Amino acid sequence: MFQPRAKRGSLRASQLLITHMNDTRLFVGNLSYNTTEDDLKACFAEAGVVSSVNLMMDKFTGKSRGFAFVEMASPAEAAKAIELFHGKSLHERALTVNIARPREDRPPGGGRESRGPREFRGERREQGGYGQRY
Numbered sequence: 001m002f003q004p005r006a007k008r009g010s011l012r013a014s015q016l017l018i019t020h021m022n023d024t025r026l027f028v029g030n031l032s033y034n035t036t037e038d039d040l041k042a043c044f045a046e047a048g049v050v051s052s053v054n055l056m057m058d059k060f061t062g063k064s065r066g067f068a069f070v071e072m073a074s075p076a077e078a079a080k081a082i083e084l085f086h087g088k089s090l091h092e093r094a095l096t097v098n099i100a101r102p103r104e105d106r107p108p109g110g111g112r113e114s115r116g117p118r119e120f121r122g123e124r125r126e127q128g129g130y131g132q133r134y
Contacts, residue, residue, distance in 0.1 A: 023075035023078055023079075023099060024072045025099070025100040026081060026097055026099060027067065027099070027100040028040065028085075028095060028096070029066065030095055031090070031091075031095070032066075033066060034091060035055070035064065035068075037054075039091070040055065043090060044070050046084060047084050047085070048072055048077025049077065050072060050073075051071040052071045053068060053069075053070050053071075054068060056069075069100055082097050
């Protein structure tokens with residue numbers, strides 16, 4: 001996929017990236033934490049050629065986050081995969097399967113930015129968290 005670079009002084013690079021709706025990339029949710037990329041590849045191969053599987057892992061624990069992206073070779077195979085697997089069980093979990101949407105822009109810091117700097121969030125405390133108790 002072609003992604004142009006942002007020029008210096010222009011909008012943020014993430015705002016300039018051209019995101020194409022990819023009808024072959026599927027979101028697969030409600031996965032068991034024991035599901036592997038190989039399990040998904042074998043399962044989705046029933047619908048056609050699987051180009052790639054990307055199981056999302058937690059960066060701190062290394063465990064599965066319970067969702068993945070599966071890319072099929074063609075839009076027809078992706079549509080067939082949705083028809084075959086949406087609501088079907090894999091490892092005793094009903095799968096959610098649909099066309100993946102582009103990732104939405106989020107504020108940096110996990111959304112905490114809207115609270116403002118720490119020193120402006122109310123009264124300034126001169127003492128630690130225990131206050132006047134001791």
